[in-house]
Amino acid sequence: MHEVIAHRHRFRALLARVQPGAAIPTAIAHPCDAVAVAAAVEAAEEGLITPIFVGPASKIGAAAQLAGVDMARFRIVDAPHSHAAAAQAVALVKRGEARLLMKGSLHTDEFMHAVCAPDGLRTDRRLSHVFLMDVPRYARLLLVTDAAINIFPTLMEKRDIVQNAIDLAHVIGVDNPKVAVLSAVETITPALPSTVDAAALCKMAERGQITGGIVDGPLAFDNAIDAAAALEKGIVSPVAGAADILVVPDLESGNMLAKQLSFLGGAEAAGIVMGAQVPIVLSSRADTPRARIASCAVAVLLAQAAKTTASALAEH
Incomplete structure (x- = not known):
């Protein structure tokens, strides 16, 4: 396991810190190219996340075909376009159906507009x-x-x-x-x-x-x-x-x-x-597979730390 980042010891050390357990549900906003689909699936195969693909179902399907990925095992939330996909991905987080958020193949400013909306994921x-x-x-x-x-x-x-x-x-x-x-x-x-x-x-x-x-x-x-x-x-x-x-x-x-x-x-x-209600992964087409997995590993570490802190506060 974790062969993708085996020869980068610092990234491997990040992955080693992830606590074993259930993969974390992650909303992927508008993953409509092969790179975005492959990035999410790679992280799923490493046991880090359970991806929820949010965007035009037909485009996600076409991107998955290009990436050589069978999407039958994954949840797809249909959204008509990138703006709606970003909003629906944020909504999944707000409803507690996802604990992480990841950018797909839409522009960063459009993605972050949904995150920073009045009903988005901002904090103080x-x-x-x-x-x-x-x-x-x-x-x-x-x-x-x-x-x-x-x-x-x-x-x-x-x-x-x-x-x-x-x-x-x-x-x-x-x-x-x-x-x-x-x-x-x-x-x-x-x-x-x-x-x-x-x-x-x-x-x-x-x-x-x-x-x-x-x-x-x-x-x-x-x-x-x-x-x-x-x-x-x-x-x-x-x-x-x-x-x-x-x-x-x-x-x-x-x-x-x-x-x-x-x-x-x-x-x-x-x-x-950092600074949002949940960790957010900003993926890039230029990212290597190792970098993509490391980004997801960091997001999972943050989510696990937040859960541990919340449990400790609840006990007191």
Whole structure:
């Protein structure tokens, strides 16, 4: 079992943390191409999820045929188009018929519009995306946030982005993650607003507005991930050279960083949306099978942790 991600030990370690038991019902919004169908079926065959395919039944059937998948064993909820599919997938979660949500072959903005609708899945916490990147030349799994949802986050939105990433790190076994708030320089420079935000986030962590991790910044990318680079610049920091989480200034910089790590650094990237009522998997056609399985494994870990927390609260 789990052969798909066997040679990526960091992703394999994620899968090993999943508690054995029943697969988690997962609503897949508009899985109308072969890649989207195959991704869901791969996760089902790994015992992670029980997929519920939501979208035009004829298109899902055609995509399954292209993928060589027999759909007889899976539930299909017919929806006329992608907008309706996203809304119905969210509704399945709201009714408790699904505990995870996954994007199929529709655009991310259309998918997230249903998630963020007044009757959607938002909470008091800002939604944010976290990449979990297996970078061959880095000693640990590297979390990068937010490179997919928040375009120009405010300071308070960055607070939630940081907290979401820390919470995720705890679930995957990093008890006290080191968080590097990135900018172009390491000094507070008003002309670079990201440095001011970084300083404020550090103070928020000192005062308990961010909990569960060690936050430092501003740090340039090299100083965050390379101890020698930090030493050369005389930077004394518990985070420098050993970051678990990289917090980027905005979506553009995060998108570029994640793609550079993938296409030049040979990294593979799983991804998850945090801050909603349930974990959300944002799949991509470019994802490898290993990355798709790892994304589902992280979502399952989050769902299992939420269930454990809810049970503990109920007992008290």
